[in-house]
Amino acid sequence: MIADSHAHLDMPQFEADQDAVVARAAAAGVGLIVAIGTARPGNPSIARTMELADKHAAVYAAIGVHPHDAQFVDEGFLEELIALVCRPKVVLWGEIGLDYHYDNSPREIQRRIFRRQLQIAREVGLPVSIHCRDAWEDLYRIVREEGTPGRLSGVLHSFSGTASDAVSFAGMGFLISFSGMITFRNAARIREAAQALRLDQVLVETDCPYLAPVPHRGVRNEPAFAIDVARGLAAAMGVSYDELASATQQNLQGLLGVGDN
Numbered sequence: 171m172i173a174d175s176h177a178h179l180d181m182p183q184f185e186a187d188q189d190a191v192v193a194r195a196a197a198a199g200v201g202l203i204v205a206i207g208t209a210r211p212g213n214p215s216i217a218r219t220m221e222l223a224d225k226h227a228a229v230y231a232a233i234g235v236h237p238h239d240a241q242f243v244d245e246g247f248l249e250e251l252i253a254l255v256c257r258p259k260v261v262l263w264g265e266i267g268l269d270y271h272y273d274n275s276p277r278e279i280q281r282r283i284f285r286r287q288l289q290i291a292r293e294v295g296l297p298v299s300i301h302c303r304d305a306w307e308d309l310y311r312i313v314r315e316e317g318t319p320g321r322l323s324g325v326l327h328s329f330s331g332t333a334s335d336a337v338s339f340a341g342m343g344f345l346i347s348f349s350g351m352i353t354f355r356n357a358a359r360i361r362e363a364a365q366a367l368r369l370d371q372v373l374v375e376t377d378c379p380y381l382a383p384v385p386h387r388g389v390r391n392e393p394a395f396a397i398d399v400a401r402g403l404a405a406a407m408g409v410s411y412d413e414l415a416s417a418t419q420q421n422l423q424g425l426l427g428v429g430d431n
Contacts, residue, residue: 171201172415173422174396175347176265176299176327176375179205179229180218183379183390192226195393199415202422202429203393204375206232206265206299209251210239216254223259230428232262232299238274240283248290255294261426263291264299265327268312271303281308288316291324297425298324300344306335317342323425328377332359333366340371345421347373350383350391353402361406369409369417374399 174195184191195203203226207219216233223231233251235243254260266287268280275283291298302309316322326339328349336346346367351357364372376383376399378391383398404414423429 171199171419172374172396172400173202173204173419174200174376174378174393175204175325175373175418175422176349177203177205177378177393178208178380179203179222179378179393180207180215181379184392188222191392191394192222192229195396196228198394198397200393200396201228202419203229204232204262204299204422204426205229207234208239208265209233209235209247210242211247213239216251220254220257220259229259230261230426231257231259232264233260234262234264234266234287234299235283236265237267237269237280237284237301238272240280241275243283245286248286252290252294255296261296261428262299262324263287263294263296264324265301266298267301268305268309269301269303270305270308277308281312285312285316288313288322292316292318292321298322299327300324301327303330306331310335310338313339313342325373325425327375328381329363330360331363333363336363337366340367345373345425346371347375348399348403349375349377350381350386350395350399350402352399352406353384364403364406365408367407369407369413370421372403372407372414373418373422374403374414
């Protein structure tokens, strides 16, 4: 079995066949899926994600404010999210982070909301799922400042940084999650980052419906394709698929405290 550590199953692309998508994942050997609920006032993503997690034993939920939406939330909204932590299928706070590529929210607001969510994750005892695009210096600084040893753990999701970035965050105890980009022809830098890590430091994800791996480029991505991401990561790390699948499943179960690990 293998785990998909990051999937957006609440999105409109899955509205017509959501249950079939989860069934195909199970048939392919994907035994654990973390569904990401994107928290923004007026957005039904959280409710849809929670409903999906409650319906399917293999699906767990993450909740958090994406950096794109940082400008739309305040402390009152974050308190509403905290109230959901008591739900048994909520196992992760995210995705949160910084995105200086699109700058959909002002950078100062992104930094403030990211920092506050790291504090919340520490307070409620949840690991975090972190998004980063073109913001590695600020991300590293804030995580170092907020990451009290032993009280902050999580995932660098859909990793796109350098080998140095990967080693730095893995050294702080974070798992580095690779998406379908690991299979792309022009992704040599990402494969170099994978080669710098150990099996106990990595995860795989689809980030579906985006970033479909080879050989599925150009179609909607889905959790069943985590198998192909794992094959790409195994090849980059020079290990067998079975070793990679077993390690990443155990790594995610250990982080989230679910299943047998």
